[in-house]
Amino acid sequence: MWLALGLALMTQLLDWKAFSSEPFDKQKAFILDAVNPGIQYVAAFTGIQGGKSLCASDALFACLYGPNPTVLPASMRGKTPMEVWLASKSYALADVLLETFRWRTPENIWLTEPQMKRYGVKKKDAYTHWLAPRRHAKDPCPIKLRVRSASDPESFRATPFLAIVNADELAWWKDRAWLNLQGRGVVARTKYIITTSPHGKNFAYRMIAQPGGWGTG
Numbered sequence: 001m002w003l004a005l006g007l008a009l010m011t012q013l014l015d016w017k018a019f020s021s022e023p024f025d026k027q028k029a030f031i032l033d034a035v036n037p038g039i040q041y042v043a044a045f046t047g048i049q050g051g052k053s054l055c056a057s058d059a060l061f062a063c064l065y066g067p068n069p070t071v072l073p074a075s076m077r078g079k080t081p082m083e084v085w086l087a088s089k090s091y092a093l094a095d096v097l098l099e100t101f102r103w104r105t106p107e108n109i110w111l112t113e114p115q116m117k118r119y120g121v122k123k124k125d126a127y128t129h130w131l132a133p134r135r136h137a138k139d140p141c142p143i144k145l146r147v148r149s150a151s152d153p154e155s156f157r158a159t160p161f162l163a164i165v166n167a168d169e170l171a172w173w174k175d176r177a178w179l180n181l182q183g184r185g186v187v188a189r190t191k192y193i194i195t196t197s198p199h200g201k202n203f204a205y206r207m208i209a210q211p212g213g214w215g216t217g
Helices: 002-011 025-035 052-065 091-103 113-119 175-188 203-209
Strands: 041-045 083-088 128-131 143-149 162-168 191-196
Touching: 025 041, 025 052, 041 052, 041 203, 052 091, 052 162, 052 191, 083 091, 091 143, 091 162, 113 128, 162 175, 175 203
Parallel strands: 041 191, 083 143, 083 162, 162 191
Antiparallel strands: 128 143
16 A cells, blocks of 8 residues: 555655555645745644554655655765654654554665665664655655664754755754754754644743744644
């Protein structure tokens, strides 16, 4: 089913019937905002078991392999692999993000070791994975997918090639990790796919939820 979705996304607009389970209306709105190149921050503040992890994985896949994929600026494209981060407040939760994203995506987008060798890239560690390049994105480079933890804010000083961050449980991060992440986001105009359960009126409330109308959704 997901293989069919991957092929369909490359050639036509999003077809909700192609998803393994059709998203609810609010999830559809979230995914459509995520794939919109004019929107940099997309956030969902929901309770536990609100379906946000599945929705974020679907949105990320659509951003990468959809009909209008997220790419680096033209001046950077094709020279260095674009980076995508799966980030949460701990490595344990970030690993769950990875498992969910892998479950919701077709196997053929995940490069095997022989394919990595062919492209001249290496896995290096358990937190680095490689995804197949998108021909329709006019970028011959594979995509570097990294699993990251916000527990060490200084490690969140992002690279200039960071195109998308799936920020899980953002309200529970250390605020310095979020601020450090923003420092390089202006280079590639990083897209942020944010999902979290609320955690008081902290930095996530003040910087993200409040401007968009906290409690209105």
